[in-house]
Amino acid sequence: MKALQLIKYGEIKDSLAFNEVSKPTVQANDVLIEVKAAAINPIDKSIILGNLQSIIPISFPSTSAYDVSGVVVEKGDEVRHFEIGDLVYSRVPQEQMGTIAEYIAVNSIAVSKKPGNISFEEAASIPLAGLTALQSLEHVGIKENDKVLIHAGSGGVGSFAIQYAKSKGAYVYTTTSTDNVEWVKALGADRVIDYKKENYKTIVKDADIVFDTLGKNYTLEALQLVKQGGKVVSVVGPLDEESAKMWGMTDYKLPCLLYTSPSPRDRG
Numbered sequence: 001m002k003a004l005q006l007i008k009y010g011e012i013k014d015s016l017a018f019n020e021v022s023k024p025t026v027q028a029n030d031v032l033i034e035v036k037a038a039a040i041n042p043i044d045k046s047i048i049l050g051n052l053q054s055i056i057p058i059s060f061p062s063t064s065a066y067d068v069s070g071v072v073v074e075k076g077d078e079v080r081h082f083e084i085g086d087l088v089y090s091r092v093p094q095e096q097m098g099t100i101a102e103y104i105a106v107n108s109i110a111v112s113k114k115p116g117n118i119s120f121e122e123a124a125s126i127p128l129a130g131l132t133a134l135q136s137l138e139h140v141g142i143k144e145n146d147k148v149l150i151h152a153g154s155g156g157v158g159s160f161a162i163q164y165a166k167s168k169g170a171y172v173y174t175t176t177s178t179d180n181v182e183w184v185k186a187l188g189a190d191r192v193i194d195y196k197k198e199n200y201k202t203i204v205k206d207a208d209i210v211f212d213t214l215g216k217n218y219t220l221e222a223l224q225l226v227k228q229g230g231k232v233v234s235v236v237g238p239l240d241e242e243s244a245k246m247w248g249m250t251d252y253k254l255p256c257l258l259y260t261s262p263s264p265r266d267r268g
């Protein structure tokens with residue numbers, strides 16, 4: 001079968017090739033998916049460029065990407081919840097990475113049935129960005145009436161985060177560029193901040209949660225903006241050591257940063 005493989009680190013045009021590879025064999029808990037659609041995310045680009053070598057080491061050649069949708073064409077002996085012919089989608093586990101291929105074997109625990117009202121392409125676009133949004137907001141315990149600032153509301157992660165936060169009953173501020181203002185409003189955001197015309201720091205007040213999807217100065221500004229007792233969650237890599245120490249953080253090297261602003265009493 002054919003698969004898109006990373007053959008070395010570097011620029012995308014030099015580092016990828018369609019290769020002929022063996023069709024995967026299923027383990028007891030796997031389903032074999034005939035791939036109909038696959039999606040790429042910023043992490044795939046970072047892997048190709050070699051920026052994540054220390055946390056995701058790659059042996060070349062390696063088939064690319066994590067998101068997939070398709071049809072179950074084979075299943076392992078222990079698989080109970082899927083049948084041949086089921087339409088499914090998945091964010092595949094790290095060790096099974098490689099969705100841009102004709103077939104992929106995936107542990108069935110990481111697979112769901114595709115809703116009937118979305119296409120294969122739509123289904124493949126959901127898992128990694130959607131899970132990132134959902135897990136980040138759950139990580140900080142989002143709840144009804146929370147005021148939440150979601151940066152980059154028009155992005156893959158931000159667009160899911162807006163919808164998830166609204167479904168939890170939160171009040172959502174989001175930042176986006178002029179062209180995407182109407183679109184993120186339609187997703188449900190309560191106050192859309194056009195960052196080309198407005199300064200979010202003067203608009204957002206008493207945020208219970210800031211979801212940082214932009215990094216650098218946005219992470220530091222989130223720490224300043226969140227109200228006392230509020231939380232910052234970031235999916236844009238670790239904070240630098242000096243800033244982390246200044247904010248009294250100990251877990252700042254985690255890829256997903258979580259910060260709880262001390263309550264007034266703790267601040268003294």
Ligand SMILES: NC(=O)c1ccc[n+]([C@@H]2O[C@H](COP(=O)([O-])OP(=O)(O)OC[C@H]3O[C@@H](n4cnc5c(N)ncnc54)[C@H](OP(=O)(O)O)[C@@H]3O)[C@@H](O)[C@H]2O)c1
Nearest residue numbers: 041042128129132152154155156157175176177180213235
């Ligand atoms: N996708 C994932 O599954 C995933 C998982 C973990 C971590 N992450 C990280 O999360 C970040 C976002 O990922 P993504 O997949 O959502 O990226 P994306 O789909 O490429 O979206 C990025 C968005 O950022 C917006 N943007 C750019 N500058 C902005 C600014 N100054 N203020 C507000 N919005 C701005 C752009 O929208 P406008 O045109 O409106 O400016 C764009 O839609 C990346 O750093 C990525 O590495 C992503």
